[in-house]
Amino acid sequence: MNCDEASILMHALIDGELDAGHARELETHIATCAGCGARLREFHELRKMMTPAGLRYSAPARLRVSIEGKLPAPRLAAASRRSVLRGFAVGATASALAASGLLVMVMRSDDQKRVLGEVVSAHLRSLQAQHLTDVVSTDQHTVKPWFNGRLDVAPPVADLTAQGFTLMGGRLDYVDAKPVAAIVYRRRVHIINLFCAPAPGSGQRSAVMESLHGFNVRRWSENGLNLWAVSDINADELMEFGEKFEAALRQ
Amino acid sequence: MMAGGVVDLSEGGRAERFKALALPHLDDVYTLARYLLRGASDADDAVQECYLRAFRHFDTFRGGPIKPWLFAILRNVCHAAYAGSARLVFTADGADESQAAPIWREHGDTPEQAMLRRHESETMRRLIGELPAEFREVIVLREINDLSYRDIATVIEAPIGTVMSRLARARGMLREAWMAAEGEGESP
Numbered sequence: 001m002n003c004d005e006a007s008i009l010m011h012a013l014i015d016g017e018l019d020a021g022h023a024r025e026l027e028t029h030i031a032t033c034a035g036c037g038a039r040l041r042e043f044h045e046l047r048k049m050m051t052p053a054g055l056r057y058s059a060p061a062r063l064r065v066s067i068e069g070k071l072p073a074p075r076l077a078a079a080s081r082r083s084v085l086r087g088f089a090v091g092a093t094a095s096a097l098a099a100s101g102l103l104v105m106v107m108r109s110d111d112q113k114r115v116l117g118e119v120v121s122a123h124l125r126s127l128q129a130q131h132l133t134d135v136v137s138t139d140q141h142t143v144k145p146w147f148n149g150r151l152d153v154a155p156p157v158a159d160l161t162a163q164g165f166t167l168m169g170g171r172l173d174y175v176d177a178k179p180v181a182a183i184v185y186r187r188r189v190h191i192i193n194l195f196c197a198p199a200p201g202s203g204q205r206s207a208v209m210e211s212l213h214g215f216n217v218r219r220w221s222e223n224g225l226n227l228w229a230v231s232d233i234n235a236d237e238l239m240e241f242g243e244k245f246e247a248a249l250r251q
Numbered sequence: 252m253m254a255g256g257v258v259d260l261s262e263g264g265r266a267e268r269f270k271a272l273a274l275p276h277l278d279d280v281y282t283l284a285r286y287l288l289r290g291a292s293d294a295d296d297a298v299q300e301c302y303l304r305a306f307r308h309f310d311t312f313r314g315g316p317i318k319p320w321l322f323a324i325l326r327n328v329c330h331a332a333y334a335g336s337a338r339l340v341f342t343a344d345g346a347d348e349s350q351a352a353p354i355w356r357e358h359g360d361t362p363e364q365a366m367l368r369r370h371e372s373e374t375m376r377r378l379i380g381e382l383p384a385e386f387r388e389v390i391v392l393r394e395i396n397d398l399s400y401r402d403i404a405t406v407i408e409a410p411i412g413t414v415m416s417r418l419a420r421a422r423g424m425l426r427e428a429w430m431a432a433e434g435e436g437e438s439p
Binding site: 050071 | 265266268269270271272274275277278279280281282285291294295298299302303306314315316317368369371372375376379393394395396397399400415416418419422425426429
């Protein structure tokens, strides 16, 4: 590798975008080239100066209000349901209700299958895209506050190191087109993504184990949250993770 | 989510989905607009146009992270509205610095350290703003918004190789400008 190539590739190295083969070549070059070594250090220094928090702008509140005002307002679900029912003759109401009930059940089950697919995809994405964590920390008191202002809810974060599940960090992800918290744990070489989505009124729902494309998913609901633990560890261990997690939150 | 069950396909339901997905990135989109355009009021207009356009074309959004998709739209808005205009040239207007990034206080900073940091980031903000547009945008996308090379390539509609070489040039220019600015600061 020559200095011209190195001067470009060192940025990919800094950004964690360089494949292992090129990274080795670059490191070999830098070990023997004082100029490139010095330059790499300078760019590292430069990046330290570029802390995003100091370089960001916050959108003025009036801009948010103005945009929201220009988007269509949501229909009130209760009102629309009432107006639908009013349209039916009394005799037809019962059968219409039964029919719509069936429809709701069918759609709900499809919905769950789709969401199952989405959490497994989100899990896979997190492993492939080198974007496992936005906040890297084994400390639950660092991971939990990181979500402040990024999500409408504070996701539960438990330290399960003693139980054999190491907290690695958290990130913001999307499931079912909504922002969710992903809390990342590790067991041996296996990654567990725990997705938490606000679900007001979901109540308490006990755990269900599912699997898709060789991944196990344990889903349950509590305290107005839907939770999915996704991993390639075996179902028993994932069940154990879920139980330990729930137990830790109750303490 | 799952508890909701039935998917609301109405216009209002679509808007709710869009809001839940896109509005959390408002600060990021606004930040990019501030760096791409001159002045705060142009940025306001461009961001608003970007969100309305994104909503109109929400059906074409194919999942995955929405941020690059919004950035690409914003960039098009900025280029369409201000093509050939000098307004694409950034000027740091100090007038409304007070509303910018009020979060700027690290844990354990003394007031002096906080002030120094603030000063440093104001300088950096100005230096980024003075970069030519094609270098400025890759720096903002990479350093401030933490986009991957692939996402940056999508936003600026260029190959990854171009992203890499522009980023290298941009950082080189920035480093020189930073050293020059520091030199001025030390010998007033």
